């Protein structure tokens with residue numbers, strides 16, 4: 655079992671403006687299998703309906719936006735692990751599909767599960783402040799998602815088997831967005847992306863590599879809400895992220 659990926663070409667059949675994108679600039683699409691029961695229809699596409707989904711903070715007409723919308727549509731009914739049965743809403747992510755910076759957290763909490771959007775509770779508001787305190791990005795400029803797309807009951811830590819089931823979705827989001835830099839928020843995100851069991855304390859203060867993309871690790875905003883002492887460390891990590899971004903833009 656895997657993912658059925660709806661290509662930009664398929665979107666064109668549904669009336670999406672894919673022809674605006676030059677053929678030669680379209681990257682090859684991954685070939686993945688179908689996770690949905692054959693009898694289950696796709697949920698209605700936001701593109702076909704002409705309505706922009708709430709999670710999208712930019713134009714739905716770019717190739718990346720269309721690919722992300724199609725990917726969301728294809729996986730949003732996933733039942734590959736037991737969390738599919740207990741969630742209120744599938745939480746795909748939010749932001750700009752053209753984002754140069756990707757923030758990855760652990761899993762939706764109660765507020766996120768209720769709204770179908772990531773980082774909308776107190777930790778999410780703090781993440782917005784952290785991002786915008788750099789004076790480099792607004793929240794809507796970046797893309798924000800989690801390793802798990804469904805809420806673990808009681809906000810417990812994701813189980814290894816849940817991470818294994820859900821990680822391919824995150825990997826495909828990264829493959830579509832192609833961010834210049836990734837910031838892993840907390841141990842679950844860092845460990846899932848780097849395939850390690852090391853703690854945040856051990857993974858901070860250095861650059862890692864995720865499929866050729868520089869990756870930094872910092873504390874999850876929820877940890878900051880519990881322990882004020884992490885604030886200075888997170889600020890230092892954001893300064894490193896901003897400096898690296900400036901450096902990459904200058905090249």
Ligand code: SF4
Nearest residue numbers: 732735738803804820
């Ligand atoms: S957590 Fe991930 S793998 Fe599990 S049901 Fe939700 S989307 Fe599917």
